[in-house]
Amino acid sequence: MGLDAVEDLRKLRPAGATLSQLALRWILMFPEVTCTIPGAKTADQARENAAAASLPPLSASTMAAVKDIYDRRIRPHVHESW
Numbered sequence: 001m002g003l004d005a006v007e008d009l010r011k012l013r014p015a016g017a018t019l020s021q022l023a024l025r026w027i028l029m030f031p032e033v034t035c036t037i038p039g040a041k042t043a044d045q046a047r048e049n050a051a052a053a054s055l056p057p058l059s060a061s062t063m064a065a066v067k068d069i070y071d072r073r074i075r076p077h078v079h080e081s082w
Contacts, residue, residue: 014055020052
């Protein structure tokens with residue numbers, strides 16, 4: 001379940017972006033979010049995380065694809081617990 005979702009998400013990464021940057025950029029797409037607080041163990045990871053804010057906005061099709069991955073692969077296992 002989880003690893004399949006990761007592999008699906010990996011295909012949606014913008015060119016040159018990491019999976020972490022995709023996740024951070026996705027979070028920043030929501031107007032209710034004013035900042036993210038990602039973790040980092042190294043200076044390189046901190047710089048990589050900060051660079052996510054400079055990525056272009058994700059397309060509507062990418063946003064829909066992320067939602068579809070959640071709905072198919074994650075929601076059935078966790079959503080009822082919310």
